[in-house]
Amino acid sequence: MTETAPSHEQISSTLVLPYLNHALRMYAEGYASRADIDAAMRFGCGYPVGPLTTVEEQGLESVRDRLAALFARTGDELHRPADLLEARVAAGATTVEEGGDSAGAAEPQLRHEIGTVGVVGTGTMASGIVEVFAKSGYDVVFVGRSQEKLDGVVALITKSLDKAISRGKLDEATKAEVLARLTGATSRDALADVDLVVEAIAEDLAVKTELFADLDRICKAGAVLATTTSSLPISACASATSRPESVIGMHFFNPAPVMKLVEVVTTELTDPAVDETVRALCAKVGKVAVSCGDRAGFIVNALLFPYLNDAVRMLESGVADMATIDAAIKEQAGFPMGPFELLDVVGNDVSLAIQKELHAEFKHAGFAPAPMLEQVVAEGRLGRKTKRGFHDYS
Numbered sequence: 001m002t003e004t005a006p007s008h009e010q011i012s013s014t015l016v017l018p019y020l021n022h023a024l025r026m027y028a029e030g031y032a033s034r035a036d037i038d039a040a041m042r043f044g045c046g047y048p049v050g051p052l053t054t055v056e057e058q059g060l061e062s063v064r065d066r067l068a069a070l071f072a073r074t075g076d077e078l079h080r081p082a083d084l085l086e087a088r089v090a091a092g093a094t095t096v097e098e099g100g101d102s103a104g105a106a107e108p109q110l111r112h113e114i115g116t117v118g119v120v121g122t123g124t125m126a127s128g129i130v131e132v133f134a135k136s137g138y139d140v141v142f143v144g145r146s147q148e149k150l151d152g153v154v155a156l157i158t159k160s161l162d163k164a165i166s167r168g169k170l171d172e173a174t175k176a177e178v179l180a181r182l183t184g185a186t187s188r189d190a191l192a193d194v195d196l197v198v199e200a201i202a203e204d205l206a207v208k209t210e211l212f213a214d215l216d217r218i219c220k221a222g223a224v225l226a227t228t229t230s231s232l233p234i235s236a237c238a239s240a241t242s243r244p245e246s247v248i249g250m251h252f253f254n255p256a257p258v259m260k261l262v263e264v265v266t267t268e269l270t271d272p273a274v275d276e277t278v279r280a281l282c283a284k285v286g287k288v289a290v291s292c293g294d295r296a297g298f299i300v301n302a303l304l305f306p307y308l309n310d311a312v313r314m315l316e317s318g319v320a321d322m323a324t325i326d327a328a329i330k331e332q333a334g335f336p337m338g339p340f341e342l343l344d345v346v347g348n349d350v351s352l353a354i355q356k357e358l359h360a361e362f363k364h365a366g367f368a369p370a371p372m373l374e375q376v377v378a379e380g381r382l383g384r385k386t387k388r389g390f391h392d393y394s
Helices: 008-028 034-047 051-057 060-074 083-090 124-135 146-168 172-180 205-218 233-238 270-282 300-317 324-331 339-346 347-363 371-378
Strands: 115-120 139-143 180-185 196-200 222-227 247-252 261-266 288-293
Touching: 008 034, 008 051, 008 060, 008 083, 008 300, 008 324, 034 051, 034 261, 034 288, 034 300, 051 060, 060 083, 115 124, 124 139, 124 146, 124 172, 124 247, 146 172, 172 180, 196 205, 205 222, 205 233, 222 233, 222 270, 233 247, 247 270, 261 270, 261 339, 270 288, 300 324, 300 339, 300 347, 300 371, 324 339, 339 347, 347 371
Parallel strands: 115 139, 115 196, 139 180, 196 222, 222 247, 261 288
Antiparallel strands: 247 261
16 A cells, blocks of 8 residues: 655645744744844745744644644654744744844944945855945955956956846946946955955865955954855954954855845954944845854754755655655745755755754754765766756756
């Protein structure tokens, strides 16, 4: 007798419930505010509703009962209903938080004057960050290893501006103004007078710490030193300088000109005035800033990648095929992409690296990378960038 295939609702519930549980625990730990957790997933992943609002919409008791049933079936501690959820259900509550949250807090202000911005790097992310600041009226000094690399940044930005003109969102005069604000340099010493530096170079800690030591030597007193790392410890970059209070994370999402979210990551030594300035600056350049502390995954990756990993495990188990899982998530959860579509866009190698970091940081057995994810990476099936991932794009 064969088992009945699970419904789309069952597939979605099995994958989404642990994600909601992780978000509840993240909030209960005080790692990030309720508003920031919800905003991070809405603006960072394009989800229609944030996880904590989802819990309230589905009903705290309903979510608790379904998690309890999942935990009874799997025995995975990650599926045990969060203590906060149990407590709120016991209290007869219909909301995740008691009283209000920080949504009504005062708007952040620029506590440091930011006139000129520096960007280190010439890749897609760096080019996007240069464009964001230049379009918002800032003079930008960007540093690359060669004139050819610098020309590549200008070419990418020009292409982006031309696309905006073709859509009627920009005119030639504005394009000329934006391009006039750009200054390329092959020497980091050109950053001596900037008020903020954002680095967007290789995700390699040794490379980044060398850069921060050099920025410490070059940049003027009071300059804010930011990294857009998605995975490496901000504190390690800060410790390479004599001014850890000036170092902060500004995790932009790709493509930076389009994606609204910036995770603003503080260490224990980051000056609150630097934190407030960066959050105010994000708002000024049209971004949504969310605040969190310095640990693996920040908000978005810590909630997103375990869910993607669980989807791979579900595929491995033979419970459902890829097309069914992808369709179930889009139809039931309203997510813009199914997990396998998203894995191939992000890059399976990137996904595996992030999942390994989360496993190392949180030590949950359930966070161990799915063997099938390791296998597709070992086979060079990295996703869209190699024309083959979970899906074939050749």
